[in-house]
Amino acid sequence: MFLSAKRLFRSLMVSLWFMCLVFPIMGIKIVKKVAVYSFDSVFYLGIGIFFASLAWAWYFEVYLQGGMEKDGKKSLFAPVGQCWKKITTKIEDTPSAGKYTLLILLVVFSILPFVSSMYQTTIFALAFLYVMLALGLNIVVGIAGQLVLGYAAFYAIGAYTYALLNQYLGFGFWICLPIAGFVTVIAGFVLAFPVLKLRGDYLAIVTLGFGEIVRLLITNFSDFTGGAKGVSNIPRPSFFGMELSPNMNTIYVYYLALFAALITIVVVARLKDSRVGMALQALKDDEIASEAMGIDLRKTKLAAFALGSCWAGFAGVLFAARNSFISPASFTFMDSVMILSMVVLGGMGSITGVALAALILALMPEYLRAFSEYRMLIFGLVMVLMMIFRPQGMIPPSKRKYYPSALFGKKGSGKNDSAQKFSANTIAHGNSLNESTEGEKHA
Amino acid sequence: MHSENKAEMQNPTSARRKQNGAHSGSQNDGVQPVLSVKSLSKNFGGLRALNDVDMHIMPGEIVALIGPNGAGKTTFFNCVTGIYLPTEGEVWAGRQGEPHKQLNNISPHHITSFGLARTFQNIRLFSSMTVLENVMVGRHCRTKSNVLGAIFRNPASRNEEQETVDRAYALLEEVGLQDLWQESASNLPYGAQRRLEIARALATDPFLLFLDEPAAGMNPQETVELKKLVLRLRDKLGISILLIEHDMGMVMSLSDRIYVMEYGSRIAYGKPEDIRNNPQVIRAYLGESDDA
Ligand SMILES: Nc1ncnc2c1ncn2[C@@H]1O[C@H](COP(=O)(O)OP(=O)(O)OP(=O)(O)O)[C@@H](O)[C@H]1O
Numbered sequence: 001m002f003l004s005a006k007r008l009f010r011s012l013m014v015s016l017w018f019m020c021l022v023f024p025i026m027g028i029k030i031v032k033k034v035a036v037y038s039f040d041s042v043f044y045l046g047i048g049i050f051f052a053s054l055a056w057a058w059y060f061e062v063y064l065q066g067g068m069e070k071d072g073k074k075s076l077f078a079p080v081g082q083c084w085k086k087i088t089t090k091i092e093d094t095p096s097a098g099k100y101t102l103l104i105l106l107v108v109f110s111i112l113p114f115v116s117s118m119y120q121t122t123i124f125a126l127a128f129l130y131v132m133l134a135l136g137l138n139i140v141v142g143i144a145g146q147l148v149l150g151y152a153a154f155y156a157i158g159a160y161t162y163a164l165l166n167q168y169l170g171f172g173f174w175i176c177l178p179i180a181g182f183v184t185v186i187a188g189f190v191l192a193f194p195v196l197k198l199r200g201d202y203l204a205i206v207t208l209g210f211g212e213i214v215r216l217l218i219t220n221f222s223d224f225t226g227g228a229k230g231v232s233n234i235p236r237p238s239f240f241g242m243e244l245s246p247n248m249n250t251i252y253v254y255y256l257a258l259f260a261a262l263i264t265i266v267v268v269a270r271l272k273d274s275r276v277g278m279a280l281q282a283l284k285d286d287e288i289a290s291e292a293m294g295i296d297l298r299k300t301k302l303a304a305f306a307l308g309s310c311w312a313g314f315a316g317v318l319f320a321a322r323n324s325f326i327s328p329a330s331f332t333f334m335d336s337v338m339i340l341s342m343v344v345l346g347g348m349g350s351i352t353g354v355a356l357a358a359l360i361l362a363l364m365p366e367y368l369r370a371f372s373e374y375r376m377l378i379f380g381l382v383m384v385l386m387m388i389f390r391p392q393g394m395i396p397p398s399k400r401k402y403y404p405s406a407l408f409g410k411k412g413s414g415k416n417d418s419a420q421k422f423s424a425n426t427i428a429h430g431n432s433l434n435e436s437t438e439g440e441k442h443a
Numbered sequence: 444m445h446s447e448n449k450a451e452m453q454n455p456t457s458a459r460r461k462q463n464g465a466h467s468g469s470q471n472d473g474v475q476p477v478l479s480v481k482s483l484s485k486n487f488g489g490l491r492a493l494n495d496v497d498m499h500i501m502p503g504e505i506v507a508l509i510g511p512n513g514a515g516k517t518t519f520f521n522c523v524t525g526i527y528l529p530t531e532g533e534v535w536a537g538r539q540g541e542p543h544k545q546l547n548n549i550s551p552h553h554i555t556s557f558g559l560a561r562t563f564q565n566i567r568l569f570s571s572m573t574v575l576e577n578v579m580v581g582r583h584c585r586t587k588s589n590v591l592g593a594i595f596r597n598p599a600s601r602n603e604e605q606e607t608v609d610r611a612y613a614l615l616e617e618v619g620l621q622d623l624w625q626e627s628a629s630n631l632p633y634g635a636q637r638r639l640e641i642a643r644a645l646a647t648d649p650f651l652l653f654l655d656e657p658a659a660g661m662n663p664q665e666t667v668e669l670k671k672l673v674l675r676l677r678d679k680l681g682i683s684i685l686l687i688e689h690d691m692g693m694v695m696s697l698s699d700r701i702y703v704m705e706y707g708s709r710i711a712y713g714k715p716e717d718i719r720n721n722p723q724v725i726r727a728y729l730g731e732s733d734d735a
């Protein structure tokens with residue numbers, strides 16, 4: 001039964017509890033130093049919560065039991081639950097879905113500056129920087145499993161490297177880009193050395209501290225860094241030595257950011273599927289076992305931090321060039337959390353997932369300005385819901401395909417290959433346990 | 444140490460002779476052990492988990508390490524493979540005919556690349572990886588491709604990777620897991636996980652393999668297969684094997700020599716038939732009782 005007494009009672013309790021909870025916030029208003037009580041709004045909220053909680057409980061049963069009521073009868077909402085299940089498994093079974101989405105997006109993005117306003121162009125340029133940042137952090141957190149909470153510090157170091165080198169030494173954008181990459185890699189080492197032995201919560205706390213230290217250093221060394229006022233008049237990148245008009249320059253920066261994001265995607269994807277990437281994943285799964293398998297923990301952790309932090313350096317330089325003004329306010333703990341959320345929402349270790357999540361989370365605030373008051377509320381809600389229903393993230397990391405010569409023959413050894421490869425592909429999609437039958441079916 | 448039993452007499456390379464210069468190659472009989480451990484001790488705070496343990500393993504030997512629960516067998520493994528730092532004692536090892544190296548104070552990954560590989564009592568597979576990938580990780584210390592190779596995928600690193608894949612697949616065939624190569628490691632049944640750990644350890648090209656209770660959780664059929672596998676490894680690849688095992692049938696039929704531990708000390712060692720009749724060993728397993 002949908003409306004069992006137990007379920008009704010529970011929802012009632014939930015709604016009562018919620019009403020108590022929000023009463024001080026919504027029920028009491030101070031008007032001219034006198035408290036005015038408004039019970040009705042709290043009451044309406046309680047009713048809303050009551051129904052929401054009923055729907056919630058029902059949903060769980062649909063979701064978890066595939067739409068079957070406890071007594072074995074099919075419930076009213078079974079088709080809904082099954083349909084939802086079908087959709088989610090469908091998405092899970094087509095790992096290329098994310099890739100196609102990215103490809104279509106790429107086409108759209110490459111013509112975007114010509115079909116939309118300058119405002120849109122600047123917004124999207126920033127979103128691409130977030131793709132870089134999220135993918136960089138994805139190396140450290142998603143692939144290597146080292147929880148870093150102060151990632152914005154590397155972003156800040158990159159941005160300030162460009163800003164200050166330009167201000168004091170007159171270095172241009174293109175020289176500063178590799179320098180900033182180098183400086184952030186060094187910063188990555190500086191952070192990695194003391195935390196080599198730390199794991200989990202402790203690592204998170206130390207890296208959080210690192211993020212704050214960098215931000216406070218920048219704020220308080222005001223003679224050198226401009227302090228809280230920041231650095232302004234940072235030049236935009238030159239186009240083969242030419243200065244561009246402001247509008248052209250915006251478009252130029254847009255394409256630079258798009259190109260940088262693309263490079264990041266390709267490089268991080270390749271890294272993940274390599275010997276180095278595999279060592280990072282081993283580190284995430286089991287440190288003792290990876291040591292026993294001959295993986296140098298120190299070296300691998302240092303590599304993870306270095307490989308992860310350099311992207312933030314590049315993104316920082318691009319950010320400084322895009323804005324032509326930077327201040328410590330752009331590199332707070334909230335920014336670190338935002339980047340981490342992109343990784344978690346996208347799917348730890350997944351390239352397509354994290355890139356998409358970065359785009360969505362970076363663009364959402366701009367297009368939902370109307371709801372800006374509720375931004376954090378919505379954001380929190382999305383996070384909670386994701387963790388409950390899809391803890392593995394939007395798109396779980398795709399599995400690399402391997403071709404053992406024993407099954408597929410040596411590469412390019414003959415025409416027989418293609419037939420074998422075909423059957424092997426069907427294996428890859430189907431159950432590996434009944435290889436032969438699968439292959440025969442398709443043959 | 445405690446028991447100068449007859450088993451020691453029968454052993455052509457007795458411990459006494461081993462102690463002067465096992466690593467220097469000045470053996471009377473000319474054959475040098477691949478592993479020699481001298482008075483190894485390990486304290487955990489007040490607990491002496493290992494107490495003056497001596498051991499040597501000859502090339503191509505299958506040696507068993509047995510003892511009641513908590514005797515310190517796993518601790519011994521951990522001290523030799525570098526996971527724990529021994530409190531006292533020396534560990535020397537080396538391939539047959541090559542100079543030996545002292546393994547104390549060397550980090551585990553160096554010990555592994557030196558040629559000692561192990562499995563774990565509580566299985567430690569890389570659970571987010573596939574079966575094949577688990578074995579591929581074992582090749583890490585024998586391959587070289589770096590970050591640049593990963594980014595540019597130059598022929599050298601691609602070839603190396605294909606070799607790694609082929610090698611890993613061949614090892615899976617060796618342990619009989621080839622049909623499951625695409626499966627997630629965490630989805631394997633218990634016995635298969637143990638075999639996968641062996642394949643992963645073999646991927647590091649060891650000359651000395653440590654197996655910590657490889658038959659635990661296996662059914663009789665699987666245990667028979669495992670026995671064959673261990674013998675094959677020794678005969679085909681010439682790997683020396685030290686195994687901890689509680690399955691006495693397996694230990695007795697498989698091993699050339701047996702070491703017995705109790706409360707961190709070695710209480711006996713020798714040939715299986717001698718260990719079977721050794722009163723001290725019987726007492727350790729069955730408790731103080733005359734009619735045992
Ligand atoms: N890391 C540790 N810290 C403290 N004590 C430990 C540690 N590891 C092992 N010990 C203790 O050392 C003793 C030997 O443990 P060990 O795991 O070596 O036994 P074992 O012979 O492998 O037993 P089993 O057959 O149950 O695996 C036990 O008393 C154990 O509690």
Ligand SMILES: [Mg+2]
Binds near residue numbers: 516517518564
């Ligand atoms: Mg043990």
